[in-house]
Amino acid sequence: MDKPIIKNLGLQPYLPIYDNMHHFTLTRNADTLDEIWLVEHPAVFTQGKVGKPEHLLHQTPIPVVQTDRGGQITYHAPGQQIMYILLDLKRLKIGIRDTVSFLEYSVITTLEHYGIAAKTKADAPGVYVNNQKICSLGLHIHRGCTLHGLALNVDMDLTPFNDINPCGYAGLQMTQLKNYVTTINRDEVRQILTESFVGQLPLNS
Template sequence: MDKPIVKNLGLQDYLYTYDMMHQFTQSRHQSTADEIWLVEHPAVYTQGKVGKAEHLLQQTTIPVIQTDRGGQITYHAPGQQIMYILLDLKRLKIGIRDTVTFLENSVIRTLADYQVLAATQANAPGVYVNGKKICSLGLHINHGCTLHGLALNVDLDLTPFNYINPCGYQGLQMTRLNDYVENINHNEVRQLLAQYFIAQLPLTP
């Protein structure tokens, strides 16, 4: 089985990317190569499919978009590295729990390269540094194929997280990589995330 195709899409409108993800998934067939999309979005709140309106604590000028991913409300903006994974799990013979673990591990290993110690928390998907959330996860499965992925805070302004209960957790504090590391190379972060994620997939040599 071949490695996923990695695409660096730069800064893209959220809804445009959302639509493209769904078009890709709906049109793929048994031999379609998996893809990983590395992207950033202009400022936007996204709400999970079971997201509760009360987790938006106050109205702002930032748009709120309903999605079909798992999880509650979160925030995206430039300076946050997003990695969308478009995988055929049936073909890879891996489950959703494995996929979530691979995503979390890719972040933990990337941060370790910057000497930042990160960890997961039981019953709270994502990655944390000293109890503060640095990466959010959300997936959707369609006919055994994944959409969405992870959002790693690199050097974005965290202020808009104050206007929501991030991922549905009241009082959850957020953090970002540049709280611990100076002069971050965004391209390096992108490459490490994709590299560490792909290294965990059960690909045939």
């Protein structure tokens, strides 16, 4: 089975990428190669499909976009590395739980490279460092194919997270790679993250 095509899309507005993800998924067939999109977004709050509006604590100039991913409200901005995974899970013969674990482990592996000990929480998907959240996850499944993915805080302004209950958890503190590493090579972060994720996929089965 072929490896996913990896696309580094740079800084892109949220909605066009959201629409493109859905178009890709709706028009793909059994032979379409999987893709991984690496992207950053201008400042935006995104709300999960079962997201509760009260988790937006304050009205701000930052737009709020309703999405079909799982989870509650989160924040995206430049300096946050997003990895969208467009995978045919049926073809790969893996489940959603496996996929979430692969995503989480790819972040843990990336942080280990920089000497940062990170872990997951059974009741709260994502990756945490010293009980502060450094990476959020959210997926949507359509006909056995995944949309959305993860958002890893690398070097961004975390202040707008104070305007929400991140991922629906009141008082949850957010952190980022910059708080632990003096020099960050963004290309290196992307490479480690994607290679770790792709390396877990059962491509030879």
